[in-house]
Amino acid sequence: MNSNPLAEVLDGQHAADLRKAARALLKQPLLLARGRYADEFRLVRRHASELREWFDRNTGWSLQTDAEAARLRKIPGVLSDPTHPARDATRAAAPFTRRRYVLLCLALAALERGEAQIALGRLADQVVLDAADPHLARAGIQFTLDRRDERLDLAAVVRLLLSLGVLRRVAGDEEAYVSGAGDALYDVERRVLAGLLAARRGPSTVHAEAFADRLAELVAETALDSDELRFRAMRRSLTRRLLDDPVLYYDELTDAELGYLTRQRGFLTARITELTGLVPEVRAEGIAMVDPDDDLTDVRMPEQGTHGHVTLLLAEYLAASDAPLTTHQLGLRVRDLAAEHGGFWAKSAREPGMEAELVEQAVARLAALGLVSRTAHGVAPRPALARYAVGEAVVLEPGTSRMPAQRKASKP
Amino acid sequence: MTATTISREPLPYGFSPFAHLTVQNTDLYRQVMGAFVVAKERFAVHLRPEDVYTALPAEVRPPDLDALVKALESLVGWGNLRADPDTARVTAVEDFYRKRFIYQLTRAGEAAEEALGVYDDALGRRGALQAVALHDIITQLRALLVLAAEEQPDRAKIHLALDVLASRFAALADNARAFMGSLQQTIDLHDVGEEVFLAYKDRLIQYLERFIQDLITLGGRIARLILELEDAGRIEPLLRAAAAREAADASPEEADHAEGEAYQRWYGRWTGLAAWFISREGRESQARLLRGRALGAIPQLLAVVRSLNERRAGRSDRSADFRTLARWFAEAPDDDARHRLWRTAFGLYPARHLTVDAGTLAARAALPVPTATPWADAEPLRISPQLRRTGSYERRGRPRRVESREESRRRLAEVAAKQAAETAAARARLVTDGITRLSGLGELDPASFGLFLQLLGDALATWRPGMRHTVATSNDGSMGIRLSALADGGTAEIRTAGGAFRGPDHLIEIIDLTDGGEDR
Numbered sequence: 049m050n051s052n053p054l055a056e057v058l059d060g061q062h063a064a065d066l067r068k069a070a071r072a073l074l075k076q077p078l079l080l081a082r083g084r085y086a087d088e089f090r091l092v093r094r095h096a097s098e099l100r101e102w103f104d105r106n107t108g109w110s111l112q113t114d115a116e117a118a119r120l121r122k123i124p125g126v127l128s129d130p131t132h133p134a135r136d137a138t139r140a141a142a143p144f145t146r147r148r149y150v151l152l153c154l155a156l157a158a159l160e161r162g163e164a165q166i167a168l169g170r171l172a173d174q175v176v177l178d179a180a181d182p183h184l185a186r187a188g189i190q191f192t193l194d195r196r197d198e199r200l201d202l203a204a205v206v207r208l209l210l211s212l213g214v215l216r217r218v219a220g221d222e223e224a225y226v227s228g229a230g231d232a233l234y235d236v237e238r239r240v241l242a243g244l245l246a247a248r249r250g251p252s253t254v255h256a257e258a259f260a261d262r263l264a265e266l267v268a269e270t271a272l273d274s275d276e277l278r279f280r281a282m283r284r285s286l287t288r289r290l291l292d293d294p295v296l297y298y299d300e301l302t303d304a305e306l307g308y309l310t311r312q313r314g315f316l317t318a319r320i321t322e323l324t325g326l327v328p329e330v331r332a333e334g335i336a337m338v339d340p341d342d343d344l345t346d347v348r349m350p351e352q353g354t355h356g357h358v359t360l361l362l363a364e365y366l367a368a369s370d371a372p373l374t375t376h377q378l379g380l381r382v383r384d385l386a387a388e389h390g391g392f393w394a395k396s397a398r399e400p401g402m403e404a405e406l407v408e409q410a411v412a413r414l415a416a417l418g419l420v421s422r423t424a425h426g427v428a429p430r431p432a433l434a435r436y437a438v439g440e441a442v443v444l445e446p447g448t449s450r451m452p453a454q455r456k457a458s459k460p
Numbered sequence: 461m462t463a464t465t466i467s468r469e470p471l472p473y474g475f476s477p478f479a480h481l482t483v484q485n486t487d488l489y490r491q492v493m494g495a496f497v498v499a500k501e502r503f504a505v506h507l508r509p510e511d512v513y514t515a516l517p518a519e520v521r522p523p524d525l526d527a528l529v530k531a532l533e534s535l536v537g538w539g540n541l542r543a544d545p546d547t548a549r550v551t552a553v554e555d556f557y558r559k560r561f562i563y564q565l566t567r568a569g570e571a572a573e574e575a576l577g578v579y580d581d582a583l584g585r586r587g588a589l590q591a592v593a594l595h596d597i598i599t600q601l602r603a604l605l606v607l608a609a610e611e612q613p614d615r616a617k618i619h620l621a622l623d624v625l626a627s628r629f630a631a632l633a634d635n636a637r638a639f640m641g642s643l644q645q646t647i648d649l650h651d652v653g654e655e656v657f658l659a660y661k662d663r664l665i666q667y668l669e670r671f672i673q674d675l676i677t678l679g680g681r682i683a684r685l686i687l688e689l690e691d692a693g694r695i696e697p698l699l700r701a702a703a704a705r706e707a708a709d710a711s712p713e714e715a716d717h718a719e720g721e722a723y724q725r726w727y728g729r730w731t732g733l734a735a736w737f738i739s740r741e742g743r744e745s746q747a748r749l750l751r752g753r754a755l756g757a758i759p760q761l762l763a764v765v766r767s768l769n770e771r772r773a774g775r776s777d778r779s780a781d782f783r784t785l786a787r788w789f790a791e792a793p794d795d796d797a798r799h800r801l802w803r804t805a806f807g808l809y810p811a812r813h814l815t816v817d818a819g820t821l822a823a824r825a826a827l828p829v830p831t832a833t834p835w836a837d838a839e840p841l842r843i844s845p846q847l848r849r850t851g852s853y854e855r856r857g858r859p860r861r862v863e864s865r866e867e868s869r870r871r872l873a874e875v876a877a878k879q880a881a882e883t884a885a886a887r888a889r890l891v892t893d894g895i896t897r898l899s900g901l902g903e904l905d906p907a908s909f910g911l912f913l914q915l916l917g918d919a920l921a922t923w924r925p926g927m928r929h930t931v932a933t934s935n936d937g938s939m940g941i942r943l944s945a946l947a948d949g950g951t952a953e954i955r956t957a958g959g960a961f962r963g964p965d966h967l968i969e970i971i972d973l974t975d976g977g978e979d980r
Contacts, residue, residue, distance in 0.1 A: 074810070074811040075810045075811060076810065077807060077808055077809075077810075078808060120807075121807055122807035122808075122809070123804070123807055124803055124804060124807070124809070127800060127803075127804050128800060129800065129803065130795075130796035130797070130799040130800050130803075131799070132799060132802070132803045132809035132810075133795075133798075133799040133802060134799075134802045134806075134808075143795070143799065144798070144799075144802070145795070146789065146790065146792075146795070146798060149786075149789040149798050149801075149802065150786045150789045150790050153782045153783070153785040153786035153789060154782070154783070154786045156782040157779045157780075157781075157782035157783045157786065158779075160778045160779040160782060161779045178783060178786070181783065181786075181787070183787045183790070183791075184786065184787060184790050187787070187790035187791050188790075189790045212808070242778070244806060244808075245778070245781060245805060245806065246805065246806055246807025246808070247804065247805050247807075250777070250778070250780075250781045251781045251782075251784040251785050251788065251805065252777060252780035252781045252783070252784045254784070259788075259791075259792055259793060259797055259801075262788060262801075263800060263801065263804050266804055266805060267804060291811060292809070292811045292812065293812065294812050294813055294814050295814070326813060327816060327821065329814075329816070330831040331829075331831070331833055331834060331835045331838060332831075332832050332833060332834040332835075333834060333835060336813075336814050337813055338813060338814045338815060338816040339813040339814070339815050339816065340815075340816055340817070340818065340821055342815040342817075344811050344813050345810070345811065345812045345813045345814075345815070346810045346812055347812055348815065349814065349815075350843055350844075350847055352847070352851060352852045352853060353851060353852070354851060356851060357847075357850070357851025357852075358851075360843065360847070360848060360851075361848075364848075389849070389850070389851065392849075392850040392851045392852070393851065416812065417812065417814060431834065431835045431836065432814070432835050433835075434834075434835040434836035434838075434840065435814070435835050435838070435840055435841050436840060436841055436843060
């Protein structure tokens with residue numbers, strides 16, 4: 049269509065920018081105009097209308113952009129995945145606990161009612177007031193915030209809000225508050241706060257009592273009373289899973305979904321490839337949209353470092369076994385592996401008694417990637433784990449054959 | 461209908477002409493009075509009921525003439541109108557038997573209307589600052605300058621010029637006050653309906669832009685003229701002359717101090733005018749305050765828009781939403797459930813994908829794997845043996861250094877500062893200090909010449925066929941130029957480093973609007 053080389057270059061540039069913007073949003077559904085992701089934000093803003101249309105049509109996710117923030121209100125394709133917890137904004141990135149989740153929501157409720165600025169001490173007071181709600185008391189939640197560990201919890205919540213851009217620190221710091229020596233002052237970014245909830249319905253309008261019903265109602269679409277609407281809902285939910293999740297296994301789908309996917313697979317994956325550059329890996333058991341750029345993910349495999357290495361070695365062990373393995377068996381395996389490879393591991397990982405923790409980390413990582421599943425008796429490999437076949441690669445001699453080019457410098 | 465006897469007793473306190481405001485049918489009464497006021501402006505003193513009837517707008521017009529006559533009689537009763545027997549010829553018998561009156565405004569009624577007019581004005585006025593007033597002030601100040609230069613200025617002319625100046629200025633100051641007041645009202649619009657606000661917003665912003673522009677361009681010129689008049693005490697004799705003329709009318713017993721008082725009055729007005737346009741002795745000029753106020757109003761308006769948007773965005777009560785979520789998190793059966801709830805409600809999770817390397821991709825492109833192949837049977841992804849053995853890839857090259865742009869940024873800042881200084885210097889060199897000939901400019905350095913060309917361009921852009929004289933302000937409002945064509949057909953030449961610039965000679969005056977008179 050474009051015979052003119054300049055137009056071609058511009059088209060290519062446009063497509064590349066659009067892809068970058070889409071990937072940035074998938075990686076970070078809330079992008080702020082200032083801070084680390086300012087470049088990505090600008091890119092998204094520039095392509096906002098195209099992205100908005102794509103996401104709305106294919107996933108039903110709405111994209112909101114203004115001068116301060118861009119927010120893709122993602123709804124997961126499956127509601128049963130527990131491997132995306134809220135995490136501390138510290139290096140340790142520990143998953144949130146029950147108390148922290150509750151504190152987070154109470155803090156958000158207080159911010160929502162509050163002024164444009166708030167001090168941590170004042171926020172704490174309001175949270176304590178809200179926590180007196182009889183429903184919370186019945187569930188056994190109580191905050192007085194005069195114990196140090198409670199204040200640590202609140203500080204962790206505030207740090208998460210700071211990292212999300214809901215709060216901006218003006219003066220003081222959380223440490224001083226935790227130790228009881230001082231206070232901190234924040235600006236409240238009301239527009240970021242306003243876009244924080246992604247659910248289709250406000251939770252306060254949901255009256256279901258069972259947990260699963262509550263989740264389902266949060267994201268419920270309007271009545272699907274025509275074939276066209278049902279197909280659209282299916283297309284959206286399948287696209288969501290392909291866009292977000294590492295592997296889509298056919299055995300998790302309903303018959304209707306499987307039928308639709310079988311018919312529309314080429315179309316669905318082509319749309320995703322066009323936007324994101326992800327490549328479909330279609331196998332008998334399912335589809336994985338794999339990433340040649342290796343950065344559209346929060347969990348990597350294979351990965352460097354002690355935990356990455358242990359994960360890789362245990363994956364090899366699990367892939368080779370036909371039956372589920374117990375965590376005890378995996379622990380024993382780690383002990384053997386430590387004898388062989390321990391020299392490369394962090395010192396703390398070689399200490400006796402660390403096996404259970406190493407196994408837990410590795411299994412969590414493999415489970416998050418859809419490569420294993422936890423069962424009542426242990427850990428079962430899932431089909432996609434076979435794509436690594438770690439052992440066989442060793443036959444390659446350094447410098448003689450093609451090497452995986454991913455994420456590494458040239459061979460020595 | 462027969463006329464009833466009308467009580468002419470005034471209500472207590474003597475404010476009965478306002479009584480029609482507090483009874484039923486106030487609208488009709490006010491419209492009727494309005495018709496009389498309009499008629500009076502056209503020098504029609506008496507009105508018949510039929511005249512009033514046709515003058516009324518359709519929506520308040522009573523169904524028949526009798527109802528109107530009744531209203532007129534009530535107004536007569538309150539003392540707003542006077543009724544006189546109508547002696548005109550009639551053409552119908554029943555008209556003859558009807559008691560007929562013609563009506564006119566009483567003095568009390570007229571005064572009440574005036575008072576109500578002021579009241580409406582004060583409440584209804586949004587405030588406006590007319591550029592016209594500013595232009596008039598400039599004209600009068602120029603006239604005063606000319607008068608001050610005369611040997612024997614005409615007292616009457618001086619008085620007239622000062623009088624016009626004072627009245628235009630009073631109008632301007634009134635408007636400005638109303639304007640400031642209405643700005644505050646606008647900013648307090650937080651509570652009004654959304655549509656009202658949004659409709660008003662665009663108009664206000666447009667108006668503010670025009671207003672600021674007027675004030676900057678014209679205000680600077682006025683300030684300069686004022687300074688010029690005050691320079692070497694030129695204004696004082698003018699004020700004295702005006703005072704003397706005014707005092708000439710004073711009665712014999714007042715004659716002694718009348719002139720002194722009149723002078724004080726004129727002096728006060730003059731200082732008021734000067735204080736309006738020039739900041740001095742640590743007090744900011746009114747014009748500057750206004751400008752700041754107008755500029756400040758824009759972000760405040762935007763804040764209102766933002767709060768409206770937030771209000772609109774909140775469909776359900778989000779605070780309640782968050783409290784509900786807190787309860788759900790507390791009631792969730794286990795940590796996994798809580799993580800699922802977090803993911804579903806907040807949707808802040810990143811996408812997660814397996815990776816593939818270029819080699820594997822290329823191999824697959826060459827030899828596609830059938831889609832029915834199980835994962836276990838397909839060619840696997842190859843893992844670096846080094847990674848498998850040691851847990852890390854081969855030695856990595858040093859990370860690319862992040863380029864520091866600090867240096868270039870500083871250089872840019874320096875260049876910008878230098879350019880600004882050069883422009884200021886060029887501007888200073890270009891100012892002509894009075895009227896001169898183009899040919900008298902002589903030699904210009906490149907910076908000044910560039911600026912001069914721009915200014916000349918701005919001036920010539922206003923030039924129309926047949927014009928002998930033009931005044932223009934540079935695009936950035938920093939300089940003014942006055943250009944008059946000369947009849948002698950001479951040629952001007954301006955030498956620059958890059959060559960000579962030639963053209964027909966003109967009279968030229970270049971004024972720097974940014975220094976001196978302009979308050980900055």
